[in-house]
Amino acid sequence: CGLANFVPGILRSLIHQGQDDARIVSLVELILQYPLLAAIKVLAGHQHKDHAYDTIRPPLSGLSGQQRIALTDAFDSIMTA
Known part of the structure; x- marks a missing residue:
């Protein structure tokens, strides 16, 4: 949902080692509460x-x-948790 556009670092472990990061789920849930393109921008x-x-x-x-x-x-808040 566009996370690579502004927080590519948290995707690194998911992509390279298959390790999930709880922040990813939280960010996707947050972004989907708003119009997608507007939220990403x-x-x-x-x-x-x-x-x-x-x-x-x-x-x-x-x-x-x-x-x-x-x-x-x-x-x-999510990123500093």
């Missing part, structure tokens, strides 16, 4: 500290300010 921008990633072209729409904050706060 917000999280990519958050990771790269470049909010130009947040831009979504019509007919799709981006996340609201509240949604972006909730998503990035939850992401940070």
Whole structure:
């Protein structure tokens, strides 16, 4: 669901050793609570500290300010657990 775009490091053990990382499941569940492309773009921008990633072209729409904050706060919580 786009994790390789902004957190490729947590996928490394899954890809190379077949070892699961609980954060992967948590992140997928989090992302799927939002429109997929918008969530991926917000999280990519958050990771790269470049909010130009947040831009979504019509007919799709981006996340609201509240949604972006909730998503990035939850992401940070998962990644620091």
